Amino acid sequence: MVDQFPDGFLWGAATAAHQVEGGNVNADMWAAEWAPGSRFAEPSGDACDHYHRYPEDIATLAGLGLNAYRFGVEWARIEPEEGYFSRAALDHYRRMVGTCLEHGVTPVVTYNHFTTPRWFAAAGGWNGTAAVDRFARYAARLTEHIGDLVPWVCTFNEPNVISLMVHLGLIPAAAREDGLGLSGDTDSQAAQSGGSWPAADVAVMAAAHRKAVEAIKSGPGNPAVGWTLALIDLQPADGGEQRWTATRQAAELDWLDVSRDDDFVGVQTYTRERIGPDGVLPVPEGVATTQTGWEIYPQALGHTVRLAAEHTRVPVLVTENGIATADDDARIAYTAAALEGLAGCVADGVDVRGYLHWSLLDNFEWTSGFAMTFGLIAVDRTTFARTVKPSARRLGEIARAGRLP
Numbered sequence: 001m002v003d004q005f006p007d008g009f010l011w012g013a014a015t016a017a018h019q020v021e022g023g024n025v026n027a028d029m030w031a032a033e034w035a036p037g038s039r040f041a042e043p044s045g046d047a048c049d050h051y052h053r054y055p056e057d058i059a060t061l062a063g064l065g066l067n068a069y070r071f072g073v074e075w076a077r078i079e080p081e082e083g084y085f086s087r088a089a090l091d092h093y094r095r096m097v098g099t100c101l102e103h104g105v106t107p108v109v110t111y112n113h114f115t116t117p118r119w120f121a122a123a124g125g126w127n128g129t130a131a132v133d134r135f136a137r138y139a140a141r142l143t144e145h146i147g148d149l150v151p152w153v154c155t156f157n158e159p160n161v162i163s164l165m166v167h168l169g170l171i172p173a174a175a176r177e178d179g180l181g182l183s184g185d186t187d188s189q190a191a192q193s194g195g196s197w198p199a200a201d202v203a204v205m206a207a208a209h210r211k212a213v214e215a216i217k218s219g220p221g222n223p224a225v226g227w228t229l230a231l232i233d234l235q236p237a238d239g240g241e242q243r244w245t246a247t248r249q250a251a252e253l254d255w256l257d258v259s260r261d262d263d264f265v266g267v268q269t270y271t272r273e274r275i276g277p278d279g280v281l282p283v284p285e286g287v288a289t290t291q292t293g294w295e296i297y298p299q300a301l302g303h304t305v306r307l308a309a310e311h312t313r314v315p316v317l318v319t320e321n322g323i324a325t326a327d328d329d330a331r332i333a334y335t336a337a338a339l340e341g342l343a344g345c346v347a348d349g350v351d352v353r354g355y356l357h358w359s360l361l362d363n364f365e366w367t368s369g370f371a372m373t374f375g376l377i378a379v380d381r382t383t384f385a386r387t388v389k390p391s392a393r394r395l396g397e398i399a400r401a402g403r404l405p
Ligand SMILES: O=C(O)[C@H](O)[C@@H](O)[C@H](O)[C@H](O)CO
Pocket: 016, 019, 157, 158, 230, 268, 320, 358, 365, 366, 374
């Protein structure tokens, strides 16, 4: 069994601003959580209060033996009103980066993880005329303030997520048109779940990404820049070859094409979907699934990392991988099997730079609320007290050893 990882490999965990910080009142998503008929199981509210407790959480991550932390910056805090940039918020995120560096933890910073300021969503979101310039201006202003300290920047988290859900038939094609801007079209599922999720059109998101990369590259520091992609391990089932080819091309390969001009591609994988002639096949009876109803299929990661590397020819960073479960032994087994697949990639010469587990904390899983527990650390929903799970210690041991047990 191959089990070795290269020196300097990034071992860590990931979070997103809206899912852990709390009190994100200027975000489009916040409004949608409280809207009548909202699709959210519950509002994010204080989430994990990470906005205040990040020093403790980063210290815990470092104490476990992990050396990297992927977190998101909340645009709605940085630019609560169009053209007005909050110095206090910029300073907050510079302190977060500083806290990572103090603990010898490499910060991997995501500039946009689904949520946007209300004013941006109200202006049509990603299909709004000035979306590209607005995002680039925000990226430039943020880079000016933290760029000198940040070695890894993800412009977008899963810009292909809506495209993937549309092509897998998980949300209505209508989402393709309105780009989930606040078009007032409350019928479309995603519109009810609020805000401006990424546009389904790769060209729209690629344009915003490319202009942001230029802004970041012309700022202080010399970060590696890329975006992260939701890569489900799509597999053709009997008679599904044609549909599989079309789905993979539109929802994954077209987006990977964009990464060819980047410093790296962030791979985010949890499971597989089998594509039959009429679409996604249900998980067979008796096959183990997660709290989210996904098949427990850790082998998916090795498959998608190989796909991303072969298709882009750029280094791969695993920016998300994990399992929603209350059974922490299942999390330990899942992570070990996923890492085995990743070690196989490394042994075959695939340029993999790191593994960031989703998630550092049990957190706000969007419309599912807090019921889905992906965390290496449990969070008491009343006191916010943190409890480190055995899976966190196990990942720390693997990180320290740089190899699988
Ligand atoms: O994929 C996403 O939607 C995000 O990147 C995360 O925000 C999720 O919480 C995670 O993937 C588990 O679903």
